[in-house]
Each structure stands twice: as C-alpha cells, then as structure tokens.
Amino acid sequence: AVHACRVEAIYKDGEPVKDADAGDEVVVVFDKTPFYAESGGQMGDKGVFKNNTTILKVDDTFKIKADVFGHMSYVAEGSVKVGDLFSAKVDEENxxxxxxxxxxxxxxxxxxxxxxxxxxxxxxxxxxxxxxxxxxxxxxxxxxxxxxxxxxxxxxxxxxxxxxxxxxxxxxxxxxxxxxxxxxxxxxxxxxxxxxxxxxxxxxxxxxxxxxxxxxxxxxxxxxxxxxxxxxxxxxxxxxxxxxxxxxxxxxxxAEGFKAPTDEVVSKVVETVDHLKRAEKELDTIKVQLAQAGASSVAAKAEDIGGAKLLVTEMKGVETKALRDSVDSLKDQLKSAAVVLVKVEDGKASIAVGVTKDLVSKVKAGDVVKFIAEKLGGKGGGRPDFAQGGGNAPADLSALLAQTKTFVAEKLQ
The missing domain is CATH 3.30.980.10 (Threonyl-trna Synthetase; Chain A, domain 2)
Incomplete structure (x- = not known):
C-alpha cells in the first residue's frame, strides 16, 4: 500500500466539483498513485482508496493526460473532498x-x-x-x-x-x-x-x-x-x-442425457440424429397415407349438383399444409367437383378450396375462400382452381358450412 495519496481533483458527470458523498460515482485524481492506467489495450487497475472516514472503490483507472490518472470511483462510505489524504490498495488478484x-x-x-x-x-x-x-x-x-x-x-x-x-x-x-x-x-x-x-x-x-x-x-x-x-x-x-x-x-x-460414456457421446449423437431423420420421413409417409384414406371416406359425402359434385366439410386431425393435398386428392377422385375443406384448431380456422378445371367458368376457388374468410374476419385467395385462406374460428361451424354450400350450389346450377 502507498500512503498519503492526496486528492487533487474530483469530477462528477464530467464537471469538476469540490467534494462528493456516499453513493456518488466520481472520477478522482491524486497527486500520486500506484494504480496502472488503461493503456495499449490493457484495462486499468481496480482497488480501494481508504482513510479513517471514507472508502473509495475504484473500478477502472484511465489516463486523462499522459501523466494525469483518473480513478473511476464509487464513494462507498463517508465523503471525499479536494486535499484529503488516502492510502491506496490495488486489487492484486485482478x-x-x-x-x-x-x-x-x-x-x-x-x-x-x-x-x-x-x-x-x-x-x-x-x-x-x-x-x-x-x-x-x-x-x-x-x-x-x-x-x-x-x-x-x-x-x-x-x-x-x-x-x-x-x-x-x-x-x-x-x-x-x-x-x-x-x-x-x-x-x-x-x-x-x-x-x-x-x-x-x-x-x-x-x-x-x-x-x-x-x-x-x-x-x-x-x-x-x-x-x-x-x-x-x-x-x-x-x-x-x-x-x-x-x-x-x-x-x-x-453423456448422461444419452446414457453413454463420454468417449462414445459423439457417435451416440450422430446415431440419434439419423434415427430422428428416418422417423420423420416415415411419419410424413404415414400422414400422406392417412390424408388419402381420410379423403376417400370424405369423398362419399359429396352431393350431386347439376351433374357436378359438391363437397363442403370440416376436416379434423389434418395439418394445415396437408389440407391442400386433401383437396387435390378429392378433386382427382370426384373428377368434376368443387371441394371446400375447413379446419378449426386453437381458435383459428383454415380454409382450402379446389375447383376442377371444367367448373372454373361457373365458380372460382378464390371467390369461395373470400366468401368464407370475410365471415371469419380473415383473408385469403389464390387461383380459380385452388385457393386458401384463414380467419378466426366461427361461433357456429355447421351454420357456416351450410351457408357456404348454398353459395357454391347456386353458382353450379
């Protein structure tokens, strides 16, 4: 410790002040100091200046001028004024x-x-x-x-x-x-x-x-x-x-998570990732098969309207992106048809509409999606033969499906 370092100046918020009290953050300049000031990329010393009444905690030391060192200090106890004497202790560990x-x-x-x-x-x-x-x-x-x-x-x-x-x-x-x-x-x-x-x-x-x-x-x-x-x-x-x-x-x-010794953990991770990828592929295949099987049973619900088929129904347990596949597969099965599928989940509705090419002069998929989406405070659109959209879940789904059926049936007749 170096004794009797005298306070030459105190700066608070960049302005010189005569004194500072407990809780203040100030820059203190002493007449001499054992603290190293930030230079050449090396951060300045931390440490403490103490006397009988006051403790200054220094968090950094920097050069104000070549030979004038500023000590970034927090007045932890007491108060400090110009002329006060302190003993200095550098944080040796730091x-x-x-x-x-x-x-x-x-x-x-x-x-x-x-x-x-x-x-x-x-x-x-x-x-x-x-x-x-x-x-x-x-x-x-x-x-x-x-x-x-x-x-x-x-x-x-x-x-x-x-x-x-x-x-x-x-x-x-x-x-x-x-x-x-x-x-x-x-x-x-x-x-x-x-x-x-x-x-x-x-x-x-x-x-x-x-x-x-x-x-x-x-x-x-x-x-x-x-x-x-x-x-x-x-x-x-x-x-x-x-x-x-x-x-x-x-x-x-x-290693613990994989229940493997540490030296085998890498091969275990690779093996698990491969296994997951294979499982995801298998799952995708099963989803497509299920959607197709579901579509076949749904196709039976289609009604005849003026020589064309009309199917307006709710789809359950199908992912939103699989709705499109279901529409395509139903169009293929029904040959000449307008297909409207609505899915409701987590307070949201998803809509997919398909119209076979021979019927687009009578009814356009985009118009049907707009008709439904407007009632649900949502939006949507697409091509005349396929469109999709969404909105909020309807208060009464069966009533909405009935209105949609009437809207499309009138156009098909």
Whole structure:
C-alpha cells in the first residue's frame, strides 16, 4: 500500500466539483498513485482508496493526460473532498490476472505469425482480468488445427518458465533490436522493450515475471469482425481452468442425457440424429397415407349438383399444409367437383378450396375462400382452381358450412 495519496481533483458527470458523498460515482485524481492506467489495450487497475472516514472503490483507472490518472470511483462510505489524504490498495488478484492475460497476448501474437504467416499484424487488443481479446489482419477463419497449434506453441512457452525482461531505451535504439512495433501505437522518445518467451515487442503494460506464471492458455473463440480482420479471445490461469471445467460439465451432462460414456457421446449423437431423420420421413409417409384414406371416406359425402359434385366439410386431425393435398386428392377422385375443406384448431380456422378445371367458368376457388374468410374476419385467395385462406374460428361451424354450400350450389346450377 502507498500512503498519503492526496486528492487533487474530483469530477462528477464530467464537471469538476469540490467534494462528493456516499453513493456518488466520481472520477478522482491524486497527486500520486500506484494504480496502472488503461493503456495499449490493457484495462486499468481496480482497488480501494481508504482513510479513517471514507472508502473509495475504484473500478477502472484511465489516463486523462499522459501523466494525469483518473480513478473511476464509487464513494462507498463517508465523503471525499479536494486535499484529503488516502492510502491506496490495488486489487492484486485482478492485476495479476490482467498481467497473465497481457503477457500471453505477446506470446499469442508471435504464435499466430508462426502458424498463419508473417502478414499477421495486430489491429487492436483489449486485456482485463477475465480474458484477452486480440484483433489481427488475416483473411480466412482459423481452422481447428491452427487454433490447436497456436495453443500448443503458447503453452510450451509457458512450460519453459523463462524469465521476462523489460528494458527501457530510446526509441531509435529500440528500432535496432528485433522488437515488434505495434500498428497504431504512439511511442514516446523512451520506450519499454519487453522480452517474454521468444517474443520481443514494445509494451508499456504490466506483465508476469516468468512465463510459467501464466499457468495455462486456452483460446475460447475466433471470429471475423470486418473484412480481413479476425478476433481471437483467450483465457489464462484460473479462468482457463474454469473454462475447461465448464466444457467438461457440458459433455458429462450430454453423456448422461444419452446414457453413454463420454468417449462414445459423439457417435451416440450422430446415431440419434439419423434415427430422428428416418422417423420423420416415415411419419410424413404415414400422414400422406392417412390424408388419402381420410379423403376417400370424405369423398362419399359429396352431393350431386347439376351433374357436378359438391363437397363442403370440416376436416379434423389434418395439418394445415396437408389440407391442400386433401383437396387435390378429392378433386382427382370426384373428377368434376368443387371441394371446400375447413379446419378449426386453437381458435383459428383454415380454409382450402379446389375447383376442377371444367367448373372454373361457373365458380372460382378464390371467390369461395373470400366468401368464407370475410365471415371469419380473415383473408385469403389464390387461383380459380385452388385457393386458401384463414380467419378466426366461427361461433357456429355447421351454420357456416351450410351457408357456404348454398353459395357454391347456386353458382353450379
């Protein structure tokens, strides 16, 4: 802990204020601070500033100017005013987790260049205690093999447990080393050259002392974010362990659901999907057969009107899309006919009307659908020989069918 950090300024909603009370969210500037400010994609430190009366919880630290750090603070207890003195305590666990993720970004950058090619260039990164997010130039999605190869290279570097070296030197001198300079970064006249594992880059962030401190490295996602730019997200340390534990738990749950050992779960899933597809095909065949059988028994209900057949009836237990097939099959059986089928389910009515070609001059399927749909507050239409529609379920279906029968019969005579 660093003692006696003095409050130089307080900002609330972007405006300078003299003081702030419990519950306020403010940005506090101190004369000195051990907190690391957001820079080069690394998120700022979290932690606490305390004195006898007040607790400030810091959620992020950023640079207002090059050497002026703003602490995003929540006044948890007491009040704070300009001139107050505080002792500072950085959240070490978060800082260490962030350092692991930052250090691994350098190893990953080098590994990506090795696996995908030297054209790979950083296009931005975001590092915090949870994970590292790294954007880079590359045209196609990474394959599973390439992801595994990058993970292998990085984890081997971690296992070698080599010490990290940071050297501060003038920019001109750094250019003569093999250090990778990152696109879009602004460098001052003195820079920090970071050697970690076999990577050498310019960097101002916080880092592990040895590669082994990273613990473990795992890529959790890879995606495209714009033309020619890919994004990789990865985790380290305990987050990497938690990630693998979560994946393992998912596999165990799936295996349990399939009542199979985990190493047989993939073949079990494939087998089940195949079985489902076959069962669905068989079911579709049976539905068609049932519809045809139903249509045959329904055909017997048709009445003779002026030499043509008229069938107006309710269809039960048929899917809406099978109504059309039923109409077609009834037209075939009855040869010269007008067929009207209505299905009512869940407060909705579906209508399908078919008229054989020889009768369309007398009655058009679309007119019949409109006649019924208007009574049901719905709509519909189609060709003269086939039309469909729908609306709300009628209060009295038999009365509606009787009215429809009269409407069509008059046209057929």
């Amino acid at each position: 800082r260490e987790a962030t350092a692991r993720n930052h250090s691994v970004t350098h190893l990953m950058h080098k590994a990506l260049r090795e696996v995908l090619g030297q054209h790979v260039q950083q296009r931005g990164s975001m590092v915090n205690g949870d994970r590292t997010r790294f954007d880079f130039v590359h045209t196609s999605p990474m394959t599973a093999e390439q992801i595994r190869e990058v993970e292998d290279i990085v984890n081997k570097e971690i296992l070698r447990n080599t010490a990290t070296h940071v050297r501060v030197m003038p920019l001109d001198e750094a250019k003569k080393t093999e250090a990778v300079m990152l696109f879009g970064e602004k460098y001052g006249e003195n820079v920090r050259v970071l050697n970690i594992g076999s990577s050498c880059e310019l960097c101002g962030g916080t880092h592990v002392q040895r590669t082994g401190d990273i613990g473990m490295f795992k890529i959790v996602s890879e995606s495209g974010i714009s033309a020619g730019v890919r994004r990789v997200e990865a985790v380290t340390g305990m987050s990497a362990l938690r990630y693998t534990q979560k994946q393992e738990a998912i596999i165990h749950e799936v």
